[in-house]
Amino acid sequence: MMKKMRKALACTLAAAMTVSLTACGGSSDQGGSAQTTAQDSGETTKAAETEGSQAAETKAPSGEQVTVTFWDENAGDERTEYYMQIIADFEAANPDIHIEYLGLSSGDALSKYQTAIAAGETPDVGGLNNSWAATVIGQGHCVAFDDMFAAWEDSGNIEEGYMEICRTYNKDGKVYMMPTSANFITLWTNDAMFEEAGLESPKTWDEFFDAAQKLTDKDNGLYGYTIRGGSASPAVLIDFIYSYLGTNEVFDKEGKTTINCNEAVAFLEKYLGLYGEYTPESDITAGYKEISANFDSGVSAMFTHNLGSYGSHVTAFGGTEGFTANPLPTAANGKYVNYGGGFDWAVHV
Amino acid sequence: MKTKTGVSRKDLMPYLFLLPAALFILAFLAYPLMTVFFYSVQSYDVTKLADKGFVGLENFKKLFADKIFYRSLSVSVKWVLTEVCSQLVLGMVLALLLDEKFKGRGIYRCVVFFPWAVSGVLTSMLWSLIYNENIGLLNSICKDLGLISKNMAWLGNMKTVFKATAVAEIWRGIPFFAITILAALQNIPSDLHEACVVDGATTMQEIFLVKIPMLKDTIILTTLLRAVWEFNNVDLIFTLTGGGPSYRTTTLTMYMTNMSVKNGNYGYGSTLAVMAFFILLIFAGVYLKLSGYGKGEA
Amino acid sequence: MKTNKGVRILKKGLFIAGLLVFLAFILFPIYWCLATSFKPSAEITSKEVTYWPAAFTFQNYVEAWMRSGFKIYFKNSLFISVFGVVFIVLLSVLTGYALDRFKFKGKNVFMLVLLCTQFIPGAMLITPIFIIFKNLGMLNSLFALVLVNTTFHFPFNSILMKGFVSGIDYTIEEAAQIDGCSRLGAIWHVLLPVLKPGIVTIAAYGFISCWNEFLFSFMFISKQNKLTLPVGLKNLVGEFSINYGQLAAGAIIAVVPTLILFSYVQKNLVGGLSSGAVKG
Numbered sequence: 001m002m003k004k005m006r007k008a009l010a011c012t013l014a015a016a017m018t019v020s021l022t023a024c025g026g027s028s029d030q031g032g033s034a035q036t037t038a039q040d041s042g043e044t045t046k047a048a049e050t051e052g053s054q055a056a057e058t059k060a061p062s063g064e065q066v067t068v069t070f071w072d073e074n075a076g077d078e079r080t081e082y083y084m085q086i087i088a089d090f091e092a093a094n095p096d097i098h099i100e101y102l103g104l105s106s107g108d109a110l111s112k113y114q115t116a117i118a119a120g121e122t123p124d125v126g127g128l129n130n131s132w133a134a135t136v137i138g139q140g141h142c143v144a145f146d147d148m149f150a151a152w153e154d155s156g157n158i159e160e161g162y163m164e165i166c167r168t169y170n171k172d173g174k175v176y177m178m179p180t181s182a183n184f185i186t187l188w189t190n191d192a193m194f195e196e197a198g199l200e201s202p203k204t205w206d207e208f209f210d211a212a213q214k215l216t217d218k219d220n221g222l223y224g225y226t227i228r229g230g231s232a233s234p235a236v237l238i239d240f241i242y243s244y245l246g247t248n249e250v251f252d253k254e255g256k257t258t259i260n261c262n263e264a265v266a267f268l269e270k271y272l273g274l275y276g277e278y279t280p281e282s283d284i285t286a287g288y289k290e291i292s293a294n295f296d297s298g299v300s301a302m303f304t305h306n307l308g309s310y311g312s313h314v315t316a317f318g319g320t321e322g323f324t325a326n327p328l329p330t331a332a333n334g335k336y337v338n339y340g341g342g343f344d345w346a347v348h349v
Numbered sequence: 350m351k352t353k354t355g356v357s358r359k360d361l362m363p364y365l366f367l368l369p370a371a372l373f374i375l376a377f378l379a380y381p382l383m384t385v386f387f388y389s390v391q392s393y394d395v396t397k398l399a400d401k402g403f404v405g406l407e408n409f410k411k412l413f414a415d416k417i418f419y420r421s422l423s424v425s426v427k428w429v430l431t432e433v434c435s436q437l438v439l440g441m442v443l444a445l446l447l448d449e450k451f452k453g454r455g456i457y458r459c460v461v462f463f464p465w466a467v468s469g470v471l472t473s474m475l476w477s478l479i480y481n482e483n484i485g486l487l488n489s490i491c492k493d494l495g496l497i498s499k500n501m502a503w504l505g506n507m508k509t510v511f512k513a514t515a516v517a518e519i520w521r522g523i524p525f526f527a528i529t530i531l532a533a534l535q536n537i538p539s540d541l542h543e544a545c546v547v548d549g550a551t552t553m554q555e556i557f558l559v560k561i562p563m564l565k566d567t568i569i570l571t572t573l574l575r576a577v578w579e580f581n582n583v584d585l586i587f588t589l590t591g592g593g594p595s596y597r598t599t600t601l602t603m604y605m606t607n608m609s610v611k612n613g614n615y616g617y618g619s620t621l622a623v624m625a626f627f628i629l630l631i632f633a634g635v636y637l638k639l640s641g642y643g644k645g646e647a
Numbered sequence: 648m649k650t651n652k653g654v655r656i657l658k659k660g661l662f663i664a665g666l667l668v669f670l671a672f673i674l675f676p677i678y679w680c681l682a683t684s685f686k687p688s689a690e691i692t693s694k695e696v697t698y699w700p701a702a703f704t705f706q707n708y709v710e711a712w713m714r715s716g717f718k719i720y721f722k723n724s725l726f727i728s729v730f731g732v733v734f735i736v737l738l739s740v741l742t743g744y745a746l747d748r749f750k751f752k753g754k755n756v757f758m759l760v761l762l763c764t765q766f767i768p769g770a771m772l773i774t775p776i777f778i779i780f781k782n783l784g785m786l787n788s789l790f791a792l793v794l795v796n797t798t799f800h801f802p803f804n805s806i807l808m809k810g811f812v813s814g815i816d817y818t819i820e821e822a823a824q825i826d827g828c829s830r831l832g833a834i835w836h837v838l839l840p841v842l843k844p845g846i847v848t849i850a851a852y853g854f855i856s857c858w859n860e861f862l863f864s865f866m867f868i869s870k871q872n873k874l875t876l877p878v879g880l881k882n883l884v885g886e887f888s889i890n891y892g893q894l895a896a897g898a899i900i901a902v903v904p905t906l907i908l909f910s911y912v913q914k915n916l917v918g919g920l921s922s923g924a925v926k927g
Contacts, residue, residue: 069869071869075882102869102870103882104882105882105884108881108882111866112865112866112869115774115866116869118777119777119778119781120778121781123869289884293692297693315688315689315692316689
């Protein structure tokens with residue numbers, strides 16, 4: 001019973017937290033909680049349906065303290081502190097809800113989730129990385145909350161485009177998660193290195209490839225670019241392919257995917273051809289921290305990530321000077337596409 | 350001596366002493382292990398829960414056709430051999446050095462034995478700071494010595510990753526051998542050494558003809574234990590390389606851990622575990638038999 | 648005579664060289680971690696690697712301890728290690744004593760079981776043990792970690808303890824019993840005091856094993872304020888902010904207690920082991 005109540009509640013929590021994160025409005029005061037439904041919860045999937053339909057507009061029995069567990073799948077010292085602040089604000093506004101935060105390092109988060117799922121002990125709300133969110137949701141451990149979302153007064157404050165994407169994560173088209181953040185893919189450049197080579201920040205993909213080559217000075221351990229390797233590398237490639245193609249249509253008119261069209265393949269070959277030639281050799285296993293360190297230490301002149309790494313560059317460059325954030329290069333058709341990059345989702349597991 | 354009542358109480362005594370141990374083993378080892386055996390013949394994949402259920406020997410069939418299984422097994426063999434041999438040799442040399450008296454031996458011993466107390470996670474943290482391509486010590490030393498001209502990614506390079514990981518584990522493993530062998534060396538009666546001096550034996554002769562034969566049982570037991578521990582070692586590899594790149598450091602245990610913990614395929618992971626368990630059991634039996642453990646002891 | 652002297656000097660030189668090589672290899676990573684922990688982060692990531700901090704700072708330690716929660720992790724690790732030691736020592740004394748002093752049916756089987764426990768890959772038992780603790784309502788309980796650590800570390804220590812016990816003459820217990828002590832009384836008053844070096848050795852082994860345990864702590868604990876040091880350390884490797892300085896400082900914080908304990912007992916370790924334990 002208790003368990004189910006918490007589950008239902010978690011939805012509203014996710015919503016409320018999202019709102020605070022995106023700074024669209026105050027925290028939701030209807031975040032109270034749900035009346036428990038008569039059916040036995042047992043399986044989470046079943047619970048999902050019953051709650052989805054009934055839980056939306058109910059109030060918690062007053063005075064009862066409810067604990068909601070929340071896992072952050074990509075903890076780091078600054079981010080954790082930020083979450084703690086949001087949680088403190090939320091708890092102050094909702095005294096009968098206690099939030100139990102757990103920070104996981106991004107490399108271990110999936111292991112922790114899979115073990116928790118196998119043992120049937122998942123958190124009430126959890127962040128999922130978009131590269132494996134579909135896997136976890138597809139396993140049927142998440143609860144759809146379309147009705148609750150519709151009934152939530154601040155739902156209009158969430159960008160509809162993001163909600164559209166949220167609905168694509170499971171075949172049934174229901175909402176299992178709330179967007180928390182959108183990444184804006186950024187091409188970071190090292191000003192001093194560009195100046196020395198007499199180059200400007202690349203505006204087109206051709207300029208980008210050209211710059212990568214010209215900025216490389218292998219004998220001195222300097223590279224034009226640093227390429228993301230390791231297990232997270234494919235996700236980034238998709239973003240770049242669509243940016244290069246200058247389209248966000250992933251299917252053509254016949255319903256075939258555009259991802260392996262000739263142009264995309266040619267681009268991919270060219271892009272991956274940078275590896276080893278104009279990037280450090282270690283990039284094959286490099287995650288964010290390695291490529292970011294390559295850029296921060298002046299080994300690589302260019303590096304693609306999102307705006308989230310700004311703080312680390314400020315620390316490394318000793319201020320806000322010396323590096324520039326550029327949008328991704330423009331496609332040959334003149335269009336600028338930022339395929340969206342990674343979203344982090346608060347999902348209700 | 351034995352009264353009627355005393356007999357039964359005395360007979361029960363050993364079992365009472367062992368009762369707590371037995372309870373712990375039953376609850377947290379035997380029972381979970383049975384579950385692993387049970388799941389090894391089940392389909393239990395958290396990404397395909399609809400298929401959950403008994404599948405007979407399907408998982409084992411899959412295992413014998415699984416290329417990565419063979420590959421990880423060969424990495425395991427290579428890993429165990431590298432680790433145990435280098436740790437044994439280096440540990441023995443260290444123990445022989447420490448068996449001599451010299452000034453500051455106490456503090457020296459304390460320092461060189463220290464890695465024994467360091468965890469796998471910590472070892473991997475310490476060494477990743479050394480191997481790091483950009484801020485690592487190894488690169489700057491090698492560059493200053495003129496060995497390399499540009500920074501190497503020791504853990505990212507297919508050619509160096511295994512060696513780099515192995516060195517970190519050797520660092521942690523030397524003290525175990527040094528401690529146990531030193532302990533055994535100090536058990537060798539000192540008149541044997543005097544006899545060697547009288548007979549005019551060289552130091553090398555004394556080590557190889559007198560000391561090492563006396564260490565035989567210690568060496569057999571410690572190498573066996575270490576081999577099993579190294580085979581099962583996940584902490585260090587899990588945190589240092591995660592098994593990569595491209596399965597270069599995926600030992601069988603690492604493969605199994607990734608299979609169940611990361612991929613959520615608990616059924617097949619269990620099958621791999623059962624296999625690993627039997628491989629170890631057979632290895633231990635054969636090893637003890639061939640090495641003639643315990644023989645030659647009066 | 649002259650050649651003899653030459654050989655002696657050569658030998659001495661080799662001996663000292665050997666000692667120095669080992670020392671350098673062992674100290675190598677520790678020195679670098681220490682150096683890194685005292686550097687400000689700009690110096691750590693700068694392209695010019697400095698062998699010793701140019702700008703010395705304690706900031707990393709302060710931040711790791713206060714902000715990153717190492718104070719709490721330290722306390723938790725201490726808790727599980729202290730209780731783990733109590734359990735491990737208790738179990739291995741009982742088991743080791745029984746295996747050495749008694750003759751009974753099933754003794755060899757039990758020995759074999761203890762040895763076989765060493766073959767079990769702990770990583771594989773994560774999920775089954777997770778479910779056990781879930782059913783016992785003991786998830787997120789540090790005590791659950793105590794139980795698991797005890798289970799995994801007492802068998803080897805029992806075998807060691809058997810060796811320690813066998814190194815002590817049974818006649819002293821017998822004498823006490825003749826003087827009117829019960830068997831347990833004899834163990835308590837006579838055997839245990841003599842067994843002290845062995846107990847200290849095993850306590851040290853046990854403490855260090857518990858202190859270092861990572862996988863179970865990572866999987867079973869889902870509360871921020873119940874995490875242990877190794878897990879907290881691993882969590883510093885965040886995707887968006889890896890703070891090498893704090894990582895190094897955290898590693899040093901984690902290592903200090905084992906260092907103190909170790910330097911205190913290491914003499915015992917060799918002494919204890921040579922008193923017959925490794926003979927098996």
